[in-house]
Amino acid sequence: MAGYNPDFLGNGINLPVPAFAPSLAGDVLRNPLLEDDIFAAYINYSIIMHRVRRSAIVACFNIDQNLIKDVSRKRGWDIDTRIGADFQLDNDYYRNNPWDRGHLARRASIAWGKTEREAKRASDDTFYYSNASLQHENFNQDEWLALENWVFELDLDSNGKITVFTGPVYGDFPRTITPPGRESALIPSAFFKVVCFVNKESNELDVRAFLMFQDEEALRDKEGNKLFNFQTYQVTITEIERLTGLEFDDEIYEKNPLLFNENPQKQEELNIRQFPERIEVDQPTEMIAAGEPRHSIADDQVPVFIAAAMVNPSGDERESEWVSVINLSSEPVNLEGWTLSDTTHEPLQLNSILKEQQRILQPGEALRIQPLSPVMLSNSGGAISLYDNQGKGRRIDRVSYTARDVEREDFTVRFLRRG
Structure with a gap:
């Protein structure tokens, strides 16, 4: 079964799956039934599971916008037997509560192939509990899942191909859910998404990274900045790494336009308000590109x-x-x-x-x-x-x-x- 392809974007660009910080490495689910013992490969995407949380650490997927098909939606979700029922949160965790089965690898993004039959098989392959995560019913799932489409709407990409890394963030004090007779499970406090593509102007890798919170109390900003639930933020790769324990390829880090560490020269050139950067975005036009000056912000100065x-x-x-x-x-x-x-x-x-x-x-x-x-x-x-x-x-x-x-x-x- 063909899963995530690190060479998918072409142009000699290779984007390996993220590595694991020592704090995370011991919690990666390893099973000889999985590819290289850790990858649950599906059509057009792969998932790495957390053995304790029983949910995905990261979903890595490829999108070919040129081959997307509009296919019918599968009914029902399945347990992936390669991973094992003990390491997946089944429907008990989503029943009679405000928590939805949120797709990590979006069905509409994965449903591509040369034929409608191929696209339908890929679409159906997203309905495994390994690809679901506890998302609050107020979580704006349509907007969050559609972030990878923003590069198409702005006509930024050169070839209609996109690579995406996405997954949950838990924070220091996440909430829990305990179905009757079942073990408690942690509820994600936020979700991250890293969208990679070949920029049609530079013909080089370009990156946008995002966070959306659903429990800002569990991720209270140490710098005192206000966070808002269900608000999408464009962020730095370093912030995602610190929140998740993932370590992204250096090229992804370098091509993301937002800055984590203080840089006085860039601060003056680009009108950067504070470090690390975190910028609210609700429309494709609000995304910050490389070298683009930031808006001057006076929200806290003029009442x-x-x-x-x-x-x-x-x-x-x-x-x-x-x-x-x-x-x-x-x-x-x-x-x-x-x-x-x-x-x-x-x-x-x-x-x-x-x-x-x-x-x-x-x-x-x-x-x-x-x-x-x-x-x-x-x-x-x-x-x-x-x-x-x-x-x-x-x-x-x-x-x-x-x-x-x-x-x-x-x-x-x-x-x-x-x-």
């Missing part, structure tokens, strides 16, 4: 906030969408030259819709911004950012919402209760 939004109004959406902002400072704030962005379309210049007297936001005052064009709030989820007029525009606030948040028409999404 003006995006308070609420009407994302899914009845009737004419373009005319009826609105965003409200509020001044929680003790001083008036001048909105002259400020902009509002959905990160995808041209930003809205507030001067174009606010009369001069409206541009002074008094202490405690809220202001509804409507209409929003050219900004468009997607019912599929998105982000909204507010920028001032200093320099190229400092980001004053940023909020995000999911498709689930805006399912109901005429429902106001409120953002002020955060963290």
